[in-house]
Amino acid sequence: MSQPHTARFAPLFPLPLRHLLPRVTMFALALAVTLACLFLPQAGQAADRQRIEAFLKVTGFDVALDSIALSASAAPKMLGVDPGAFGSEWERLSQEVFDPKTMRTMALELLEPTLSDNALAHAAEFYASDLGQRLVAAENASQQRSDDQAKKAEGETILDDLRQSDPERVARLQQMTDATGADETSLRALQEIQFRFLMAASAAGVVELRTDADGLRALLKRNEAELRAAIRASALAGAAYTYRDFTTAEIASYTEALKTPEMQSVYELLSAVQFEIMANRFEALAARMAGLRPGQDI
Numbered sequence: 001m002s003q004p005h006t007a008r009f010a011p012l013f014p015l016p017l018r019h020l021l022p023r024v025t026m027f028a029l030a031l032a033v034t035l036a037c038l039f040l041p042q043a044g045q046a047a048d049r050q051r052i053e054a055f056l057k058v059t060g061f062d063v064a065l066d067s068i069a070l071s072a073s074a075a076p077k078m079l080g081v082d083p084g085a086f087g088s089e090w091e092r093l094s095q096e097v098f099d100p101k102t103m104r105t106m107a108l109e110l111l112e113p114t115l116s117d118n119a120l121a122h123a124a125e126f127y128a129s130d131l132g133q134r135l136v137a138a139e140n141a142s143q144q145r146s147d148d149q150a151k152k153a154e155g156e157t158i159l160d161d162l163r164q165s166d167p168e169r170v171a172r173l174q175q176m177t178d179a180t181g182a183d184e185t186s187l188r189a190l191q192e193i194q195f196r197f198l199m200a201a202s203a204a205g206v207v208e209l210r211t212d213a214d215g216l217r218a219l220l221k222r223n224e225a226e227l228r229a230a231i232r233a234s235a236l237a238g239a240a241y242t243y244r245d246f247t248t249a250e251i252a253s254y255t256e257a258l259k260t261p262e263m264q265s266v267y268e269l270l271s272a273v274q275f276e277i278m279a280n281r282f283e284a285l286a287a288r289m290a291g292l293r294p295g296q297d298i
Contacts, residue, residue: 052111055120056104059127060136061270065107067143068278069098075285078194079207089292097285103277110273119269122262131250142242152234155241162240169248173239176255180267183232189275191220196279200286
């Protein structure tokens with residue numbers, strides 16, 4: 001293997017936010033939530049695997065899991081290099097690490113002991129409704145669209161028009177994203193995923209860090225206010241695009257549904273599961289990068 005690359009600590013943002021943080025980041029993760037919540041029992045009897053699989057499908061979380069694979073392109077950018085520097089085996093490697101079957105199995109193993117029947121039933125009931133299924137279809141289609149920059153541009157164009165013609169709709173869209181705490185959630189997730197990836201890459205000899213763990217965390221916190229504002233703007237543009245065919249009244253109804261304690265609880269857990277899987281896969285990717293042939297190295 002060639003000499004390890006010296007990380008430039010390239011920020012994850014701006015990157016395709018909805019590729020890195022799929023649909024569930026539109027929902028709540030309170031600031032105090034940590035991944036420890038994955039291992040704490042929740043009220044009510046734990047749901048069985050078959051019901052959880054059905055739940056993932058009806059809520060669209062299965063597509064959110066699959067879309068994590070689209071975030072693999074962020075890995076070279078975190079190291080400050082072009083993906084082409086990894087050679088022809090990069091696509092094969094990323095597909096193996098971000099295998100949808102593997103990620104779904106991980107999600108089921110994390111959710112089985114933690115997702116209660118009561119919480120599952122509440123969320124499934126909403127998403128099984130006519131409005132819920134239309135929302136899931138729109139969100140899935142948005143996540144599966146690969147040209148994220150074009151999607152973002154379309155969302156910004158929609159917002160520009162709405163600010164002139166329908167400011168109430170813009171306010172409703174903002175209320176929806178605010179209700180979920182999406183900007184703070186995304187910020188913390190981006191920082192944690194990048195931290196775990198760079199530390200794993202350093203341990204594997206893929207990258208040479210010029211600081212320790214504490215120093216790396218400090219570096220990742222730089223320009224935090226600017227990053228938070230960019231995430232907030234991106235989330236609003238994404239919402240404008242994704243929900244463009246829904247009425248303002250339907251968006252308001254969705255917002256109220258998301259505010260319920262039961263839905264907040266469900267998506268605190270789903271968000272934590274999603275972020276843990278993403279971080280785990282990036283760590284696995286870092287370890288596998290060390291095994292690339294010399295002609296495929298950074």
